[in-house]
Amino acid sequence: MKKLLLKIILILIAILxxxxxxxxxSDISDPGFVAGKxxxxxxxxxxxxxxxxxxxxxxxxxxxxxxxLAEPPDVDIDSDELFETQKKLNxxxxxxxxxxxxxxxxTWNKKKxxxxxxxxxxxxxxxxxxxxxxxxxxxxxxxxxxMILKEKKFVLEMQQLMSPLMTRYQKVIDTEYFEDYTLIVxxxxxxxxxxxxxxxxxxxxxxxxxxxxxxxxxxxxxxVNATSxxxxxxxxxxxxxxxxxxxxxxxxxxxxxxxxxxxxASIMNQxxxxxxxxxxxxxxxxxxxxxxxxxxxxxxxxxxxxxHQKSKNPFWQNxxxxxxxFDFFSRIIESEKTLPxxxxxxxxxxxxVKKGFFWWVQNxxxxxxxxxxxxxxxxxxxxxxxxxxLYDMVRISAELHLKYDPEKSVQENLxxxxxxxxxxxxxxxxxxxxxxxxxxxYSFGVDKDDDGGKDGPLQSWDADFFIPVHLxxx
Numbered sequence: 001m002k003k004l005l006l007k008i009i010l011i012l013i014a015i016l017x018x019x020x021x022x023x024x025x026s027d028i029s030d031p032g033f034v035a036g037k038x039x040x041x042x043x044x045x046x047x048x049x050x051x052x053x054x055x056x057x058x059x060x061x062x063x064x065x066x067x068x069l070a071e072p073p074d075v076d077i078d079s080d081e082l083f084e085t086q087k088k089l090n091x092x093x094x095x096x097x098x099x100x101x102x103x104x105x106x107t108w109n110k111k112k113x114x115x116x117x118x119x120x121x122x123x124x125x126x127x128x129x130x131x132x133x134x135x136x137x138x139x140x141x142x143x144x145x146x147m148i149l150k151e152k153k154f155v156l157e158m159q160q161l162m163s164p165l166m167t168r169y170q171k172v173i174d175t176e177y178f179e180d181y182t183l184i185v186x187x188x189x190x191x192x193x194x195x196x197x198x199x200x201x202x203x204x205x206x207x208x209x210x211x212x213x214x215x216x217x218x219x220x221x222x223x224v225n226a227t228s229x230x231x232x233x234x235x236x237x238x239x240x241x242x243x244x245x246x247x248x249x250x251x252x253x254x255x256x257x258x259x260x261x262x263x264x265a266s267i268m269n270q271x272x273x274x275x276x277x278x279x280x281x282x283x284x285x286x287x288x289x290x291x292x293x294x295x296x297x298x299x300x301x302x303x304x305x306x307x308h309q310k311s312k313n314p315f316w317q318n319x320x321x322x323x324x325x326f327d328f329f330s331r332i333i334e335s336e337k338t339l340p341x342x343x344x345x346x347x348x349x350x351x352x353v354k355k356g357f358f359w360w361v362q363n364x365x366x367x368x369x370x371x372x373x374x375x376x377x378x379x380x381x382x383x384x385x386x387x388x389x390l391y392d393m394v395r396i397s398a399e400l401h402l403k404y405d406p407e408k409s410v411q412e413n414l415x416x417x418x419x420x421x422x423x424x425x426x427x428x429x430x431x432x433x434x435x436x437x438x439x440x441x442y443s444f445g446v447d448k449d450d451d452g453g454k455d456g457p458l459q460s461w462d463a464d465f466f467i468p469v470h471l472x473x474x
Contacts, residue, residue, distance in 0.1 A: 020314035023363060031323040033307070035330035036300055047304050048184055051297060052245055055181035057087045062175035062239060063182075063198075069172060069206070070199035072115040073164035089196065090183040100196060116202065122161055123205065130154040134208035136262035140438045140455045140468055144266040148216050155216050162209050169206045173232050178239035182246060184301070200252045207233070207256040215263045218277075219270055227267055227277050231284050234260035238292040247298040251380070254293065254387050261390050262467075268394075268401050269470040278402035285395050293387040294336055295380050303329030306373065313365055321366030324353055328370075329377075336381045340446050341429035348378040348446075348461055382446050382461060385426060389443040389465045392423045393432060397441065397469050406473045410434055414441075427465075435466075442466035 033041050040046040057064060059078070064086060068077040075082070089095060089103060133151040136144045148155060159166070182197055210233060218226035237260065240253035264281060267273055290296075307325035310318050328351065335347035353359070353367045360367075396419045404413055411434050414420045425432045427444040434441055435453040442453040443465040454464045 019361075022361075023317060024314050026362060027317040028319050028323065030319050031326050033304065033326045033330065035296075035326075035333040036304060039300075041304070044304065044308055048301070051300060052180075052184075054092065055179045057083070057090055057181055059083060060175065060177070061181070062172060062178035062236065063180050063243070065168070065172040065175055066178075066203065066240075067198045069165065069168055070116065070202035077168065090181050092183060095183055103196075116199065119161075119202070119205070123158070126154050126158055126161070134158075134212050136259060136266075138455065140440045140453065140466060143269065143468065143470075144262060145215055145219050145270055148212055149219060152216060155212050158209050159213050162206060165202070165206055166210065169210060173210075173229075173236045175236070178236070178243040180240075180243050180245040180249060182249075184245070197246060197249065200248065204252060204255070207237075207259055211259045211263045215266060218267045223267070223274050224276050224280060227264060227280055228284075230260050230263050230267075231281070234264070234285075238288070241293060242289075242291045245298065245301065247295065247302055247380070250295045250298045251383060254383050257293075258387055258390055261387075261394050265394050265397060265467045265469075268397055269468060271470075271472045273401070275402055278398045281398035282395065282402065285391070285398070288388060288391045290337060293391070294384050296333055296337065299329060299333050299336070299377070299380070302377075303333070309369065311365065315363070316365040316369070317363040318366075320363045321370060324351075324366070324370040327351075332377045332381065336384050339426040339429070340385060340448055341425075341427055343448075346378075346447075347381055350376075378461065385446050386465050388426055389432075390467065392419075393441050393443070393465075393467045396420050396423060396432065397467060400469065401471065404471050406471075410436065410469075410471065438466075439468055439470055440466040441469050 036047065036051075040050040055061070055063075059065075064083075065077075067086065068075075068082060071077055071082070085103075089100060130151045130153075131147065133147045133155065137147065211230065214226040214229050214233075218230075234257055237253050237256040241250055241257065244250050244253060268277060268281070303325060307322045307329070309321070310316075332347055335343060353370055396414075396417065399417045399419045400410075400413060403417065408416075414431070414434055420431055423432075424430055425443045427446060427448050428450070432441050432443055433450065433453070438453050438455075440453050440455075444450050445462065445464045447462045449462065451462065451464050453466050454462075455466060
């Protein structure tokens, strides 16, 4: 009996060794990264340096101004001390992961935590007394401008609270250029995202208040100047999308851009809005480029970093696992760069590498890792395409408001517009749809299905994208 048991154990050990040996010898050669073929993919260091050439830390850079935005009001953001600290933290020759961590723990967090906690608390107290008026409505029957007017008292109270930082924020918006100099620290050939990024929560707070305050000013009579400031705000946030390195910076930049667009759309929908506003929007909002609404470079960073996870375990095939990630990110990036109506398959369909009963025979640990780590990056695509459609529909709305002929139906008016004919819905390849009953212009959305202008939360893959358009006889 003991001999039989020993034989069974030896056989199982032999099978285990054969299984491990098979996985060791059956790995594929180092795969290519299709999405990153324009860059040097020979190493993580070379890839990142090629993708993001070094950017000097300068006071003129909008990123530096955004970085210093959340400093407590009593801090001189133009001081040499603050400037030299930024240069030191983002010097690739001297910065280390530990050095950045020590600075965050001992200096940055301690200095800022109380101020930011107090700011968040005071904002919350204002919203306890009012509605959430600083979020643009996601339903067609809600008008943001009317919400702002109703809560005017609290909008002004919030402006008073934010005023010390609002002056700084205007300088951020007014900057000519924006280049993210966030240092992606590389130690011993390995990438580390330890480098600190700006306080994006404070940015969101200020962006919402800046937009709400200017929306209020526009409706109360300062139509052209307030709308112009909102367009300035929009142009700055487009720069952050184009010049940002990290995915979180990219996503916040998109959110801020949408906030401005929603406010501009609401201003144009007011019965007293003058034609000068429509002309201003048409003159200043040109075509939006993919680099101003997409996420290619941040996704390349994510893809190259995650694809270089390695293991010495024989049941993890490094190159085959790398190929899973390379293929996945290449497909996601290509989908985002391609208009949805041209998609052959939905990027929302995740690839299952654990297919079949015997999936575990080859590269089982690599497959398990990829399946667990697999990020739902289709949401990034949704946000990008939504921004593109919202931007284009605001431009179409401006031309419609300006040239509206009440003797014709809205659809007839739309059919005569240059922008309506030259800016098709990227999700259908056809002109955007006018819904007479809801008074909205809408896109099919990334599911490419016409749901009749279905509104509601925009994080859903099957939502239509829309803007309300209210027309008046002038």
